[in-house]
Each structure stands twice: as structure tokens, then as C-alpha cells.
Amino acid sequence: MSSKNQTYSAATESSTIYESRSRWQRFKLAARKSPYTARFGISIITIYAFVAIFAPILAPYGEAEVFPSPYEPWSSTYIFGTDQIGRDIFSRMIYGARNTVGIAVLTTILSFLIGGSLGLAAAIDRRWIDQLLSRSVDVLMAIPSLIFALVLLSIFGSTVLNLIIIIAVLDATRVFRLTRSVAVNVVVMDYVEAAKLRGEGLGWVMRREILPNIMPPLIAEFGLRFCFVFLTIAALSFLGVGIQPPTADWGSMVRENANLLQFAQYDLRAGLTPLLPASAIALLTVAVNFVVDWFLHKTSGLRDE
Amino acid sequence: MSNSEKNKTPLLKIRGLKIQGFSDERWHEIIKGVDLTLNRGEVLGLIGESGAGKSTLGLAAMGYTQPGCRITGGSIYFEGIDLTQLSDEKKRSFWGNRMTYVAQSAAASFNPAHRLIEQTTSSTIRFGIKDRAAAYEDAHHLYDALNLPNPSKIGDRYPHQVSGGQLQRVMTAMAMSPRPDLIIFDEPTTALDVTTQVEVLSSMRSIVEEFNTAAIYITHDLAVVAQMADSIKVLRYGEEVEEAPTRKMLSKPKETYTKSLWSVRSLKKKERKANESIMSLNSINASYGSSPVLFDVDIEVPRGSTVAVVGESGSGKSTAARVITGLLPQTAGRVMFDGYELPKTLAERSKEQKRRIQMIYQMADTAMNPRQTVREIIGRPLEFYLAMQGEEKTKRVIELLEMIELNADFLERLPAELSGGQKQRICIARALAANPDFIICDEVTSALDQIVQEGILKLLLSLQEELGLTYLFITHDISTVRAISDQVVVMNEGRVVEQGSKTKVFSPPHPAYTELLLSSVPEMDPDWLSNLNASRRS
Numbered sequence: 001m002s003s004k005n006q007t008y009s010a011a012t013e014s015s016t017i018y019e020s021r022s023r024w025q026r027f028k029l030a031a032r033k034s035p036y037t038a039r040f041g042i043s044i045i046t047i048y049a050f051v052a053i054f055a056p057i058l059a060p061y062g063e064a065e066v067f068p069s070p071y072e073p074w075s076s077t078y079i080f081g082t083d084q085i086g087r088d089i090f091s092r093m094i095y096g097a098r099n100t101v102g103i104a105v106l107t108t109i110l111s112f113l114i115g116g117s118l119g120l121a122a123a124i125d126r127r128w129i130d131q132l133l134s135r136s137v138d139v140l141m142a143i144p145s146l147i148f149a150l151v152l153l154s155i156f157g158s159t160v161l162n163l164i165i166i167i168a169v170l171d172a173t174r175v176f177r178l179t180r181s182v183a184v185n186v187v188v189m190d191y192v193e194a195a196k197l198r199g200e201g202l203g204w205v206m207r208r209e210i211l212p213n214i215m216p217p218l219i220a221e222f223g224l225r226f227c228f229v230f231l232t233i234a235a236l237s238f239l240g241v242g243i244q245p246p247t248a249d250w251g252s253m254v255r256e257n258a259n260l261l262q263f264a265q266y267d268l269r270a271g272l273t274p275l276l277p278a279s280a281i282a283l284l285t286v287a288v289n290f291v292v293d294w295f296l297h298k299t300s301g302l303r304d305e
Numbered sequence: 306m307s308n309s310e311k312n313k314t315p316l317l318k319i320r321g322l323k324i325q326g327f328s329d330e331r332w333h334e335i336i337k338g339v340d341l342t343l344n345r346g347e348v349l350g351l352i353g354e355s356g357a358g359k360s361t362l363g364l365a366a367m368g369y370t371q372p373g374c375r376i377t378g379g380s381i382y383f384e385g386i387d388l389t390q391l392s393d394e395k396k397r398s399f400w401g402n403r404m405t406y407v408a409q410s411a412a413a414s415f416n417p418a419h420r421l422i423e424q425t426t427s428s429t430i431r432f433g434i435k436d437r438a439a440a441y442e443d444a445h446h447l448y449d450a451l452n453l454p455n456p457s458k459i460g461d462r463y464p465h466q467v468s469g470g471q472l473q474r475v476m477t478a479m480a481m482s483p484r485p486d487l488i489i490f491d492e493p494t495t496a497l498d499v500t501t502q503v504e505v506l507s508s509m510r511s512i513v514e515e516f517n518t519a520a521i522y523i524t525h526d527l528a529v530v531a532q533m534a535d536s537i538k539v540l541r542y543g544e545e546v547e548e549a550p551t552r553k554m555l556s557k558p559k560e561t562y563t564k565s566l567w568s569v570r571s572l573k574k575k576e577r578k579a580n581e582s583i584m585s586l587n588s589i590n591a592s593y594g595s596s597p598v599l600f601d602v603d604i605e606v607p608r609g610s611t612v613a614v615v616g617e618s619g620s621g622k623s624t625a626a627r628v629i630t631g632l633l634p635q636t637a638g639r640v641m642f643d644g645y646e647l648p649k650t651l652a653e654r655s656k657e658q659k660r661r662i663q664m665i666y667q668m669a670d671t672a673m674n675p676r677q678t679v680r681e682i683i684g685r686p687l688e689f690y691l692a693m694q695g696e697e698k699t700k701r702v703i704e705l706l707e708m709i710e711l712n713a714d715f716l717e718r719l720p721a722e723l724s725g726g727q728k729q730r731i732c733i734a735r736a737l738a739a740n741p742d743f744i745i746c747d748e749v750t751s752a753l754d755q756i757v758q759e760g761i762l763k764l765l766l767s768l769q770e771e772l773g774l775t776y777l778f779i780t781h782d783i784s785t786v787r788a789i790s791d792q793v794v795v796m797n798e799g800r801v802v803e804q805g806s807k808t809k810v811f812s813p814p815h816p817a818y819t820e821l822l823l824s825s826v827p828e829m830d831p832d833w834l835s836n837l838n839a840s841r842r843s
Contacts (some may be wrong), residue, residue: 190672212676
């Protein structure tokens with residue numbers, strides 16, 4: 001045995017072997033070890049984000065610009081042809097990324113703000129606040145959400161704002177349940193008790209003591225929720241109560257061009273046209289799920305053995 | 306192999322064993338070439354601090370490594386067969402059959418969905434050692450031999466229907482059921498109360514002797530290992546420090562490290578005269594929901610002294626602390642602090658009252674937010690109570706770190722980057738940051754290794770000298786009480802059994818409960834358990 005081991009000192013006590021790394025270093029390490037599915041997902045998401053941000057620059061024509069020739073086939077002027085009133089489908093696809101994805105992101109963020117904060121409050125105060133919130137959530141969840149959203153949108157009108165608020169509130173119920181259930185396990189920790197003993201307020205306990213410790217499952221849930229919200233908006237638009245024309249949106253584009261499918265036997269490319277926005281939706285959903293899967297796998301602490 | 310030959314080869318022979326563990330993206334050596342020899346019927350005690358590799362070595366004796374670990378060198382011969390060369394399938398035919406394992410936490414190791422007796426006998430039946438009827442019959446005998454109440458019926462219960470000590474004994478019966486050649490005990494009594502520990506130890510020892518089973522007994526408690534083992538091996542940093550027969554090891558340890566382990570139990574402190582009370586509980590009653598837990602509890606805490614509250618789990622000692630902190634409002638009685646009555650609930654107390662009473666928790670792991678750095682953890686009370694900011698705050702945090710014998714290097718570390726003892730020190734610093742008068746220490750050393758415990762206790766004592774602090778020290782460990790207290794309060798089932806100065810409480814005559822509690826504390830004498838059992842029988 002070496003001599004340094006013979007005397008005891010608190011500062012040199014052996015601890016778990018652990019190297020201090022900055023966030024950036026940890027990120028680089030994680031990225032290097034990421035599976036190809038996650039890399040694929042991240043690149044797809046980056047491309048979507050790029051297209052959404054630079055839509056006006058990338059699109060050859062305007063979002064609602066109408067040309068005199070409806071149902072134009074694919075050509076060098078109109079890359080994916082034009083729709084039933086003569087709008088350029090390629091341009092609308094690009095703007096659609098901005099609208100559909102943007103609204104879905106906003107909705108998801110809002111639903112996390114509502115569901116997350118109420119879930120935390122319910123987890124901390126387990127008496128009447130918890131009862132009140134949990135039971136109201138049960139009631140909301142008892143109604144099938146797509147039908148409920150349809151009803152509410154018909155009542156309040158399909159403006160973008162209403163769409164965001166209604167879907168966010170309905171989706172917040174699921175976020176609430178998740179947040180509450182993971183937070184309940186953290187609330188019983190001694191450090192939360194220590195903070196309460198110190199006299200810290202509810203806000204501090206929520207933000208500083210609990211939230212950082214439940215972030216991983218919430219971030220993963222954010223990805224999944226985003227997909228659901230995205231699909232709900234697309235479904236509502238397809239049904240005609242979602243994003244209203246002339247705003248370009250993938251869900252309504254599928255609906256508007258759906259009848260082109262029957263022309264596939266004459267012109268294959270015309271038949272493909274309604275599938276383009278549909279596959280844009282599918283691709284993004286798959287990409288987000290790949291990334292979420294990888295993230296969940298990392299944070300769950302499972303080893304590949 | 307003939308019988309005589311079989312007796313000559315050691316049952317277990319480990320040579321130059323090296324095991325690596327994977328953490329933080331790298332392989333680290335956990336066991337660095339350890340030799341071990343165990344003959345039939347022998348009990349070997351493995352002791353060392355946490356992280357010394359004793360559990361890893363214990364499991365490796367069965368040819369098993371935990372996920373994330375790998376054997377990189379050396380050999381493990383079980384009856385001459387090298388386990389490191391065997392396929393998993395071959396090894397599985399040994400596990401639960403020729404070698405069995407008793408885990409630390411019995412509660413976490415039983416399947417809550419099956420009856421105890423099914424779990425006790427499952428591997429015996431699976432390997433066809435006995436048929437179901439014979440195995441059940443044998444299990445009843447084992448329960449009886451382990452002093453379990455109602456041995457023919459207890460097996461029909463489910464794990465949650467028996468106590469922790471009983472569960473640990475059922476687990477020993479499970480390990481015994483296939484009549485293995487080797488049992489690994491991995492800290493089987495660490496989670497138990499002293500009075501339960503004694504019973505479990507006696508029954509384990511007698512059953513190991515009865516069937517002449519070889520065993521490896523892993524623990525960090527020297528006094529316990531002294532009762533169980535024929536010889537003791539001390540491990541540190543994955544290396545052997547020394548090995549010797551128990552008696553020789555206890556009387557003449559060779560290495561400095563071993564001696565330092567032995568010396569911990571000799572920490573003593575001069576008893577202080579009792580001043581006027583800073584804190585007093587006057588006939589406190591408290592209950593959780595409708596079930597009462599405290600009955601007429603009176604505790605006096607003299608200023609500047611240490612009052613130790615002792616008792617087993619469920620005695621109400623932690624509840625008393627919760628009443629003082631205001632987390633659990635009492636149903637009757639008053640809490641007086643420095644001449645004034647404290648409001649019942651936390652919400653009614655002023656910031657100043659909260660500041661003056663601080664608390665240190667048993668599990669430093671859960672008492673610190675894993676996402677905050679040491680700077681944030683210690684800095685928050687400074688900012689919250691004393692409105693310190695920026696430079697001033699940082700300076701004070703470093704000062705506090707130095708008071709707890711750490712330094713500024715620790716500022717940006719997260720709790721995961723600290724050892725057990727360092728974590729507890731940070732918790733102490735967090736309590737000190739508030740400039741308190743009164744600190745409640747709830748089992749602060751019970752999760753720590755002996756040598757680290759000593760360091761923490763010494764630190765607490767010197768801080769008391771320096772700052773004139775008053776401690777309410779909640780513990781179930783009598784040797785800690787002897788080491789640091791001035792006054793002792795013995796609690797049992799929500800009542801105060803005895804209260805007074807240390808000398809008074811520790812000198813006879815004792816009330817019956819105090820007597821039981823004191824006599825159950827293992828001593829560093831290999832004959833202690835035998836003598837105790839003899840005297841209790843008579």
C-alpha cells in the first residue's frame with residue numbers, strides 16, 4: 001500500500017470516479033456515441049427548422065399566390081404542380097413547414113407551461129389543490145380529445161389562436177399527469193424538505209428544487225407530445241376546422257389534393273402530389289421519435305448488454 | 306474425487322483476481338489482484354469502507370459480476386473448477402444450488418407477489434434436490450432453527466406481512482434450503498436495529514455452524530464481523546490490506562489502516578455540565594393522521610451541549626425532530642425555544658426562528674439537490690437569510706468549506722462528484738451557513754463508514770467548541786452516543802424511557818428497555834455474542 005493511503009483527510013477521500021465536464025463536452029461525447037437513427041432524426045429536424053425559418057427566401061412563389069392554371073402537372077415552373085385554384089404546391093409545402101410546425105411547437109410549449117406548472121403545484125400540495133386539479137383532468141380526459149376539440153372549435157371558431165389554446169389545454173392534461181407523477185417522487189426527497197424548512201416559497205421549490213430533477217422525462221415527453229399535437233392539427237385541418245385557407249398547411253393540403261389520387265393511373269406524379277404533404281408529416285414524426293427514443297434510452301440509464 | 310481428497314482442496318480459491326467496472330466512459334479497476342482461500346465450514350469476514358470492492362469480490366466468489374463490470378484477470382476455483390472459464394449456463398447450475406447469496410436489503414430482494422415459502426424453496430425444487438413436500442418440510446425446520454415465530458405457518462405469508470428482521474432470516478433460510486457449500490452474506494444486518502441485529506446474527510451463526518457451511522460475510526461493522534467470522538480480510542481500494550484469524554486481527558492488527566479502523570470506536574468526549582435549557586419539549590403529543598406516535602414527551606436540551614436521542618426505528622425519535630422543526634404540528638404540548646414558545650406550524654414561524662434551528666439529514670445523498678453545485682447549495686442559506694451576494698457570498702462559502710476541512714476546489718462540484726463523507730460535510734456547511742444556535746442531526750453518521758464517521762463526529766465536536774452550538778443528536782448507534790453526547794434521552798414506542806446525563810444513563814441500574822438496548826450493541830470481542838446469548842437464556 002502506498003503511504004498516501006495511510007492518513008485520513010476529508011478532501012482526499014475517494015469518491016465515485018467522475019470527471020468534471022462542461023455541458024458542451026458532455027454534448028460532444030453524447031453526439032459522438034449517438035446511434036445513426038438519432039443522427040438521422042437530428043438532421044431531418046434541422047432541415048425542417050431551416051426551411052421553416054427561411055421559407056420566404058426558399059419558396060419560389062408566395063404562399064397564397066394564385067396562378068391562372070389549376071391542377072398544373074409537375075414541371076420546371078411549378079415543381080410539384082399547382083393545386084385546385086392554381087397555387088404552387090412546392091411553395092405551399094415550404095410555407096406549410098413554417099405554419100404547421102410553428103403552430104405545433106407553440107401549442108406544445110403552451111401545453112407544457114399549463115400542464116407542467118399545475119402538475120408541479122399538485123405534487124407539492126397533495127391536499128385539495130391536487131384533488132381539484134386531478135379530478136378536473138380526469139373529467140377532461142374522459143372525453144375523446146379529437147371530438148372534444150372539434151366541438152370546441154366549432155363553438156369558438158377556427159382561428160389560429162383558438163386552435164392553439166384549445167389543443168394546448170386538452171393536451172395539458174397528459175402533461176399534467178406525467179409531471180405530477182414524476183414530481184411526486186422528487187417532492188419526498190430530503191432536499192425539498194430542507195428547502196421548505198428554510199422557508200422557501202412555492203415558486204422557488206418548483207423551479208429550483210424540483211424542475212431540474214424531472215427535466216429528462218419532460219423533455220422526452222415534449223418530443224412525443226409535439227408529434228401528437230402536430231398530428232392532431234393536421235387531422236383537424238384535414239377535417240376542415242384546423243388552420244384555415246389561404247394559410248398553407250400540410251393537413252389541409254392533403255385534403256385539398258386528395259382527389260388527385262385517382263389520377264395516379266394516368267399520371268403517377270399527379271397521384272403522388274397529395275402524398276407529399278402527408279409524407280412531410282410522417283417524416284418529421286418519425287425523426288422526432290428517433291431523437292426522443294435515443295434521449296429516453298440515455299436518461300433511463302440502461303446499458304447495452 | 307474421493308471424500309478425503311475433496312476435503313483437502315479448499316472449497317474456494319481465488320488467485321490474482323482483477324475486476325474492472327465501467328463508469329464515466331472508461332474502465333476502472335475495482336479489484337486489483339486479490340487472493341482468497343476458503344475451506345469448507347469456514348467463515349471469512351470481508352471488511353472495508355464503501356468502494357473498497359468488498360461486494361464486488363463477494364459476488365465474484367460466485368463467478369458473477371454485476372452489469373457494467375468484467376473480470377480481466379486471475380482465476381476463481383470452486384472445488385478446483387475455474388469459474389471464470391465456465392459458460393453462463395454452467396455457472397447458473399451452481400447458483401442457487403451449490404452457492405447462494407443473502408442480500409443487504411431483504412425487503413427489496415423478495416418478490417412481493419409470492420408467498421415466502423415458495424420463494425424459500427423454489428431453487429431447491431427447481432434443481433430437483435428435494436421434491437416439494439420435502440422442501441417445504443425442510444423449510445419449516447429451517448424457520449424453526451432461525452427462531453422465526455410460528456415456523457410452520459410463517460411461510461404462508463407474503464413479504465410485506467413480516468418485519469425486516471424476520472424477512473432477513475427468511476432470506477437466510479432461502480439461502481440454506483438447497484444446502485449450499487458456500488453462502489455469501491452481503492451486509493445482511495446493516496439495515497436492522499441493534500436489538501433485531503443480535504437475534505438475526507445468532508440465528509445465522511448457529512445455522513452456519515449446524516450445517517458446516519462455508520460463508521463469506523461482508524460488512525463494514527467490525528464488531529459484527531468479530532461475532533461471525535473465523536478469519537478477517539481487510540480490503541481497501543480493491544486491494545487486500547491484511548488477513549488474519551479473527552482473534553489475532555482484533556488484538557494485534559499489523560497495518561496502520563487496520564489500526565485506524567479499530568481506533569474509531571475509542572472516540573470519547575468529556576461530559577459537559579448542563580446549562581439552562583435552550584430548547585424544551587413539554588408533554589408533546591403528536592400523531593400521523595389518526596395514529597398517535599408521541600405520548601407526553603418531555604425533552605430538555607441544555608444550551609451548548611449535545612443531547613442524544615436513542616431508540617430503535619419506530620420509537621418516535623425522528624417524529625420528535627419533525628415537531629421541533631414545525632413539519633409535524635403537535636396535537637398537544639409546547640415547544641419552548643430560548644425562552645419563547647415556538648408556533649406549531651412552519652408557516653407561522655418567522656424567518657429568524659427558522660434560521661436559528663437547522664437540520665442535518667441521515668442520507669446526504671437525498672438531502673442535496675443533485676442538480677446544484679456546492680456553491681449553490683451552501684450559498685442559498687447565505688443569500689436567503691443573511692442577504693449576502695456576489696463576492697461576499699463566495700468568500701463566506703469558501704470560509705465555510707474550510708471550516709468543514711474542504712477547500713475552494715469543491716465550489717463547482719455536483720453532489721455526484723463527492724464521497725459519502727464529503728456530502729455529509731457539505732450538509733453540515735449548509736446548516737452552518739444560516740448561523741444557527743440549534744442543529745438537529747438526524748442519524749447523520751449511520752450511512753457512513755467507520756473511519757468517515759469518526760471524522761464527521763470530530764468535526765461536529767470541534768464546531769461545537771468553536772461556535773457554541775447546541776445539538777440534538779438522533780441516533781440508534783450506542784457507540785456514537787458514548788462518543789459525543791452530554792445528555793441522553795432513551796425513547797421507545799413514542800415515550801421517553803429514560804433521560805439524564807450520559808454517565809447516569811449508561812451506569813446501572815437501567816430500566817428494562819435501556820438494558821436490552823445497551824446489551825444488544827455488539828462489542829469487539831469474538832465471544833460477546835455467545836456470552837450474551839448464554840446470559841439471556843439464564
